[in-house]
Amino acid sequence: MKRILHISSSPRGEASSSIMLANRIIEKIQNLHPGSTVVVNDTTAKDYPHLDAQLISAYKTMEESAHLLKDSDAAVKELFDADIIVIGVPMYNFNMPSALKAWIDHVVRPGVTFSYANGLEGLLKDKKVYLALAAHGVYSDGPMKDYDFSEPYLRYILGFIGLTDITSFRIEGGGIPGIMETAVEKGLDSVVLA
Ligand SMILES: Cc1cc2nc3c(=O)[nH]c(=O)nc-3n(C[C@H](O)[C@H](O)[C@H](O)COP(=O)(O)O)c2cc1C
Numbered sequence: 001m002k003r004i005l006h007i008s009s010s011p012r013g014e015a016s017s018s019i020m021l022a023n024r025i026i027e028k029i030q031n032l033h034p035g036s037t038v039v040v041n042d043t044t045a046k047d048y049p050h051l052d053a054q055l056i057s058a059y060k061t062m063e064e065s066a067h068l069l070k071d072s073d074a075a076v077k078e079l080f081d082a083d084i085i086v087i088g089v090p091m092y093n094f095n096m097p098s099a100l101k102a103w104i105d106h107v108v109r110p111g112v113t114f115s116y117a118n119g120l121e122g123l124l125k126d127k128k129v130y131l132a133l134a135a136h137g138v139y140s141d142g143p144m145k146d147y148d149f150s151e152p153y154l155r156y157i158l159g160f161i162g163l164t165d166i167t168s169f170r171i172e173g174g175g176i177p178g179i180m181e182t183a184v185e186k187g188l189d190s191v192v193l194a
Contacts, residue, residue, distance in 0.1 A: 001035040005082035009100035010090045010134070011044040017134035017171040018088035021187055025086050025130045025169065028193045041078060041103070046071070048102035059109055072106040079107055084128045085163065089150050091135035096150040104157055113161040122162025129158055131168040134187075136175025 004026055010016035030036045048071060049055070055072075058065030066073075079085065089096050107113055115121045131154060133139075139148035155166055171187030173179030 001037070002029060002033045002083040003081060004029055004036055004038045005078050005085045006038055006040045006088070007043060007085065007100070007103060008040065008088040009043045009097045009103070010088055011099075012090075016088070016090070017174060017184060017187065018090045018132050020184065021132035021134060021169055021171050021191070022086045022088040022130075024188045024191045025132055025193070028191055029084055029086075032193060036084075039078060039082070041075065043099040043103045044097070046099075046103070048075075048099070048106050050102065051105050072109065075103060075106050076109065076112055079113070079124055079127075082127060084130070086130045086132060087154070089131055089133045089154065091133065091137075091139075091148065091150060094147050094149050096154065108157060108161055120160075122160055122164070124162035127163055127165070129163045129166045131166060133168060133170045133172070134174065135170070135172050138173045138176065138179065140170055140172060 006022055006026060008016075008019055008022065010018050013019070026038055054065075055068055058068040059072075087100070089100065092098075095101075110116070113123050115123055131151060133148075133151060135148070137144050137147075139145055139151075151168060158164075158166060169187065169191050171184055173183045
């Protein structure tokens with residue numbers, strides 16, 4: 001039995017390719033590990049604020065600023081509590097949606113999810129991450145490969161907080177005639193878990 005955390009960042013509900021793909025990944029995990037539980041954090045509904053001066057200073061002072069850190073602390077706790085994290089990543093303007101970036105800004109915290117105490121160390125250990133990426137173009141290979149700025153960044157920043165075991169799946173080409181007709185089916189079928 002695994003504790004699965006689904007971080008979603010598309011506001012499109014059932015029409016969303018990244019949510020469909022994440023759900024397929026979760027289904028496969030549950031087949032492998034019957035009884036696994038799922039917590040969903042819809043970052044588009046949560047509306048994490050941009051970091052302001054107060055919040056940035058609260059990240060340093062912590063205890064005295066606990067009331068300001070409620071949402072951040074809850075998001076961090078969800079990460080520590082999870083065995084497997086599935087992150088839905090629609091591509092917006094060659095990057096991730098700002099809702100997902102805002103979530104990152106709330107979970108990447110010195111002394112909480114990373115530390116410089118003994119050299120740089122990510123504090124989230126032994127967790128598996130799946131990225132469920134969705135885009136209208138094709139970025140896994142070909143001429144647009146270098147223009148997906150979301151996956152490389154996510155791999156780096158998640159690794160920075162200790163989440164180094166990352167596997168990606170994609171629904172891509174959803175806007176390209178000749179590819180779009182089968183893009184969803186092909187992406188969903190690509191989900192094979194060891
Ligand atoms: C604001 C916006 C920007 C987008 N920018 C890109 C882009 O840069 N490249 C791309 O291939 N698709 C782009 N798309 C298409 C989405 O990536 C595609 O519709 C994807 O399926 C969205 O994820 P979702 O289905 O989970 O909502 C964009 C869509 C929106 C709404």
